[in-house]
Amino acid sequence: MTEFKRMDGRKLTEMRPVAAQVGIIPNADGSAMFKSGKTIAYAAVYGPKEHHPRNQRNPKKGTLRCRYNMISFSVNDRIRPGPSRRSTEISKITEWALAPALMLENFPGMVIDVHINIIQADAGTRCAGINAAAMALAHAGLPMNDMISSVSAGKLDKTLVIDLDKAEEDFEEGEGPTDIPVSMTHSGKVTHLQLDGKINKEELKEAINMAKDACEEIYKIQKEALKNVGKLIEGDKK
Amino acid sequence: MEEISLNSKKIAEYLNEGKRFDNRKPEEFRELSIETGVSLNAEGSARVKLGNTDVIVGVKLATAEPYADSPNKGNFMVSAELSPMSSSRFESGPPKFPVIEFGRVLDRGLRESGFINWEALCIKPGERVWTVFVDIYTINDDGNLMDAAGIGAIAAMKTAKLPAYDEETKKIDYKNPTENPLPLNNVTPIAITAYKIGNKILVDPTREEQDAATARVTIGSSDGIISSVQKGEETPMTPEEMGEAFDLADKAYKEVFKNLEKQIK
Numbered sequence: 001m002t003e004f005k006r007m008d009g010r011k012l013t014e015m016r017p018v019a020a021q022v023g024i025i026p027n028a029d030g031s032a033m034f035k036s037g038k039t040i041a042y043a044a045v046y047g048p049k050e051h052h053p054r055n056q057r058n059p060k061k062g063t064l065r066c067r068y069n070m071i072s073f074s075v076n077d078r079i080r081p082g083p084s085r086r087s088t089e090i091s092k093i094t095e096w097a098l099a100p101a102l103m104l105e106n107f108p109g110m111v112i113d114v115h116i117n118i119i120q121a122d123a124g125t126r127c128a129g130i131n132a133a134a135m136a137l138a139h140a141g142l143p144m145n146d147m148i149s150s151v152s153a154g155k156l157d158k159t160l161v162i163d164l165d166k167a168e169e170d171f172e173e174g175e176g177p178t179d180i181p182v183s184m185t186h187s188g189k190v191t192h193l194q195l196d197g198k199i200n201k202e203e204l205k206e207a208i209n210m211a212k213d214a215c216e217e218i219y220k221i222q223k224e225a226l227k228n229v230g231k232l233i234e235g236d237k238k
Numbered sequence: 239m240e241e242i243s244l245n246s247k248k249i250a251e252y253l254n255e256g257k258r259f260d261n262r263k264p265e266e267f268r269e270l271s272i273e274t275g276v277s278l279n280a281e282g283s284a285r286v287k288l289g290n291t292d293v294i295v296g297v298k299l300a301t302a303e304p305y306a307d308s309p310n311k312g313n314f315m316v317s318a319e320l321s322p323m324s325s326s327r328f329e330s331g332p333p334k335f336p337v338i339e340f341g342r343v344l345d346r347g348l349r350e351s352g353f354i355n356w357e358a359l360c361i362k363p364g365e366r367v368w369t370v371f372v373d374i375y376t377i378n379d380d381g382n383l384m385d386a387a388g389i390g391a392i393a394a395m396k397t398a399k400l401p402a403y404d405e406e407t408k409k410i411d412y413k414n415p416t417e418n419p420l421p422l423n424n425v426t427p428i429a430i431t432a433y434k435i436g437n438k439i440l441v442d443p444t445r446e447e448q449d450a451a452t453a454r455v456t457i458g459s460s461d462g463i464i465s466s467v468q469k470g471e472e473t474p475m476t477p478e479e480m481g482e483a484f485d486l487a488d489k490a491y492k493e494v495f496k497n498l499e500k501q502i503k
Binding site: 024025026027028038040042043044046049067069071072073074075076077078081082083113115117119120121 | 276277278279280281283290292294296297298300317319321322323324325326330332371373375377378379380412413
C-alpha cells in the first residue's frame with residue numbers, strides 16, 4: 001500500500017492546497033470563495049427573505065434553497081449555460097448537506113437562497129461549493145448550530161486517498177478510481193455522502209475516517225477566513 | 239421601491255447642480271481593474287472590476303460547420319448571465335429580455351467593428367470553422383454591468399489562445415493550447431453606455447445612479463469610428479442629448495482604452 005505514488009506527489013491523506021476568503025460579493029448578505037487546488041467555488045447567500053412562490057412555503061420552518069452552477073468555461077468542453085440534470089441533483093445534495101447546521105425553525109415561511117458558481121473546475125467541485133456555501137451562511141450571520149466541511153475521499157486501484165483531482169478521477173489502472181464526496185458537521189456527523197466506483201465496507205469506513213480528518217483541516221481554514229473577513233487565508237504548505 | 243425613488247430624486251437634484259455623489263465628472267469612470275487568465279480551462283478569461291461592479295468573462299472555442307452564407311468564416315456568440323449571485327434583483331430561470339439584450343448589444347459591438355478576423359477562423363472552407371463563445375457572468379452588480387462586461391470580453395479575447403486541433407481526427411486538444419492567439423484585427427471596440435438622469439447625461443453610473451436614469455444609449459466604437467449603437471428605455475432623448483452622449487462616450491473611450499492597454503499585456 002505504501003508503494004502507491006500519487007501523480008502530483010501528494011501523500012495519501014494530503015489535500016490539495018486550499019484557500020478561503022469571506023466577503024467577496026458586496027451585494028450579498030454573506031459570501032465566500034473556497035479553492036482546492038485548481039478548483040474554485042464562489043458562494044453568495046441572500047436571505048432569509050419572503051418565500052416565493054407562496055405554495056412552496058413551509059409554515060413550520062424556513063427553506064434552504066441552493067443553486068449549484070458550473071460556469072460555461074470552467075471546464076474544457078464548454079457547458080451550455082442553464083441547469084442540467086447533474087447540477088439539479090448537486091443543488092439538492094448541497095441543500096441536504098448544509099441544512100442540518102442551520103436553525104431553520106427560526107424562519108418559518110422564509111427562504112434562504114444560496115447561489116454557488118464554479119469558476120474553475122478540476123474535480124471536487126461539489127465539495128468546494130459546499131465549503132464556500134457554509135462560510136457564506138455563517139458570514140450572513142445566520143444562526144447555526146454547527147459548521148459544515150466537505151471533502152472527497154477516494155480509492156485509486158486499491159489505495160485509499162483523500163481529495164481526488166481530475167487526473168486522479170480519470171485514473172484507469174487496476175480497479176480504477178472510486179470517488180466518495182463526504183460532508184460533515186464539525187461534531188463529526190455525516191450530512192452528505194455519495195460514492196461512485198468499487199469499494200468494500202471496511203475500506204469505506206476507513207475512507208470516512210480519512211475524510212473526517214481532512215474536514216477538520218478544512219474547518220480550521222473556514223474558521224480563520226470567517227474571523228478575517230476580506231482576507232485570503234491559505235492552508236499550511238506541506 | 240420607495241427608497242429607490244427617494245434616492246433617484248436626490249441624485250437628479252444633485253446632478254442639476256453639476257454634482258455626483260462620489261464627485262466624479264460626467265465622463266469619468268470608477269477605478270477599473272482588469273485581471274486576465276482567471277479561469278484556466280477557458281481559452282481566454284478576464285475579471286473586470288469597475289468600482290464594486292464585478293464580472294467574469296471567458297472565451298471558449300469549439301469547431302462547427304460554417305453557415306451556408308459564410309462558408310469560409312468563423313462563428314461568434316456572446317451570451318450573458320445576470321447571475322442571481324450578483325444581486326437580489328436577479329432570479330434564476332430562463333433568460334428574460336434584459337439579459338438577451340445585454341448579450342446582443344455586446345455581440346454587435348464586437349462583431350461589427352471588424353475586431354475579429356473571420357477568415358482566419360476557417361479551418362476548411364464549407365466544412366469546418368471555429369466557433370468563438372464569449373460568456374459573461376456577473377459577480378456583483380453596482381451599476382454599468384454592460385460596459386464592464388464589454389471590457390472583459392475584449393481582455394479575454396485579446397489574451398485567448400487557440401487550442402490544438404487535429405484535422406485527421408477532428409478532435410480538439412484543450413489541454414495543449416497553441417501559441418496562436420485568437421485572430422483579431424487592430425481595432426478595440428469598447429462599448430460605453432451613457433445614461434440620462436433628469437436632464438443630465440453621464441457614464442459609468444453606480445447602481446443608485448442607474449436606477450435614477452430614464453434612458454440610456456450604448457455606443458460601441460473604436461478610435462472614433464462608431465460601429466454599434468443601442469438607445470434603450472422609453473424616455474426620448476433630443477438630438478442634442480444624443481450628441482452629448484456621443485461626446486461623453488468618446489472621452490470615456492480614450493481613458494478606458496489607455497487603461498486596457500496598460501493592464502493587459
